[in-house]
Amino acid sequence: MKGRVWKYGDNVNTDVIFPGKYTYTLMPPEEMARHALEDLDPEFASQVKPGDVIVAGRNFGCGSSREQAAACLKAAGVQAVVARSFARIYFRNAINLGLLVIQCPEAVEVLLTGDEVEVDLEAGEIRSPKGSFRFPPFPESVIGILKAGGLIAYTKQKLIAKGLIK
């Protein structure tokens, strides 16, 4: 799937991705999407298109463990977040929700807002008119979760295999 790049800097934190004031009520995903990156880039939520890719610097998703910071991007149609590095809780949350998070400093170096990109998970490659960038394969445990479509589905599979649920 092809998409356009939205480029941001280092230490994009969970408060600017999804403000705390919306956090402690139950909210459907489409409403979360309307608040995505609200305090970082107020234009983003109204202009993002399915398949778009966020490209950012170091420590993307630092701060709170709030999972809406990953859920809102997925609900907004973001195909992947490519960063120099990720904060650890964010990285796990994204994988657990089935949002693709790719550490690829080489791509971050080159890509800019508006560039067209294609992310190929199978091939481990980000392709753009500016060049192609390889990223290392995910560990087995992570691929299992991504393939299942997230941790809830993965846990379900495990419990079914144990005969604990049908």
Next chain:
Amino acid sequence: MGQTLSEKILSLKAKKAVKANEVVTVSPDFVLSHDNSAAIIQEFKQIGLSRVASPEKIVIVLDHVVPAASEKHALNHKIIREFVKEQGLPHFFDIESGVCHQVFSEQGFALPGHLIVGSDSHTTTYGAFGALAVGIGRTETASIWATDEIWLRVPETIKFVLKQRLPAGVMSKDVILRLIGDLGAEGANYKAVEFAGDAVANLSLDSRLVMTNMAAEMGAKNGYFEPDDLCLEWLRGRARKELEVVRSDPDATYEAAYEYDLSAMEPQVACPHSVDNVKPVREVAGTVFHQALLGTCTNGRLEDLEIAVRLLKGKKISRHIRLLVLPASRPVYLEALKRGWLEILYEAGAVILNPGCGPCLGAHLGILAPGEVALSTANRNFRGRMGSRDSAIYLASPATVAASALEGKITDPRSYL
């Protein structure tokens, strides 16, 4: 080859000797969640199990928006209370209790040698008692409720060797801010941080909790102090379970070690809009602000209130600012009440809030307007966190916040003590 505290605890849980960078599947001792439990319940129900795997391991504290600020927040709480009842969860703390991290500690769930996970990034706090305590997300928490299992990577460890004694008016908050400033917001990402050295013996548990709480702000997976006599004394009569005193071996492997002389420390401030933007107070002294916040899970304990009381007794805060006081828990509030401290702070002009997260995360009880500036003892100063996108937050120690509240501008507290 020796092991670090994190390697030892994960070895105990995995029932085999493990070292940094290995991945283990383990069963935690306790699983914390708070107002986000309603979202966790929603995810748990999707899995399809009718009962949680280990009800006695689940600890739920309502703290983030208490009492409910809106009908939606009220519904959120109601869903949680109903689930607690339906599942017969024994460890539930309702809106009167306080911030989860203080409640969890005071109630004796945070214990040496234990593995604790919590769906809050500041779960790292419990490392003050020598636990391995790690923040996770809500989906992960739902999965643990169902399976009693989580996979974790064994972290590498960065050691901070702290020497000498802190001077008067300089607090552990200043130390951790300096460390975060030096190491950076990502400096300990995926890693453990150990706070060691001869200075530790002189740090109270209240002081240590500040540092492990804020280990999260350098990206750490967990931060800890090795349990000592002071720690074990604090836990006497509180511990809910048998504890296992675990310490790092003398020949353990550290990724890096940094030495700090605490006697040379001065008051510090984290400037907008990131926690690692740290400067000595003297460099920003005179900065005007509108709202001061004293409290939260970072600095809402008795030691923190005490220093503010010493500074504010018989005085009035600047009429140009407002001061919010947020004790971390019900026992802290009650003790401060009995000692007459709340009266002193109230007389000085403070608004006393109920224990909980209050305005720290910008949901209620003291939101900032555009253009306003806050000076806070909390742990985060991200853009817009306490309200408007166009507001700003400075983070400092309780001493700095109290002295600054008197002057109505950021002030070095040392000349007041």
